[in-house]
Amino acid sequence: MLLDPALHFKPDRAAAALEKRYASAPAEHVMHAALRIFAGDVAILSSFGAESAVLLHMAAEINPHTPVLLLDTHMLFAETLEYQLELSAYLGLTDVRRIQPDAAALAQSDRFNALHATDPDRCCAIRKVAPLDRALEPFHAVISGRKRFQAKTRASLGCKPCTSRVKDGEDLRSGRWRGHTKTECGIHLNPNSFAERRAE
DSSP, X not given: XXXXXXXXXXXXXXXXXXXXXXXXXOHHHHHHHHHHHTTTSEEEEOOOXXXXXXXXXXXXXXXXXXXXXXXOOSOSOHHHHXXXXXHHHHHTOOOEEEEOOXXXXXXXXXTTSOHHHHOHHHHHIIIIIHHHHHHHTTOSEEEESOOTTOOGGGGOOOXXXXXXXXXXXSOTTTTBTTTSSXXXXXXXXXXXXXXXXXXX
């Protein structure tokens, strides 16, 4: 079954058709279709975390020039940034973009780099949500590593001061925002927000 060529001009219809057509398809087929249909208008959001290599490898095999967005909050582990460089070079990814917070917003709201301790929601809004919103503006679709079966807590991306070592027997993500009721950084809080922005 071929997708309607008119879908190239209507991303919301294309996404719905893709979901229906590829609901049970292997990930590689879904990725290939998405990168073909949204060619030039799709980005991949990656944390360059432990499981990121699988998604990035698939993208590199299909189109190594696909834009890959990494939220560089200025508080990431040095190992994350080193791994990003090594993995990008190994896979031949040519368009990895480090998305950073607005310098003026940081100077106004977090000039001592301590906002995470007093207002972690606002810290995430300044360092993650707002920069990602700006970075996604030119794209019609975004592919992330969040899996369909995962809970909302999967949307956390780990910054150094807000991530602690997970203890034996704990959930793998229990080290995020330890001591706070916070479980979300906010970038996936409203799954319709990206679609709503595209429709404007």
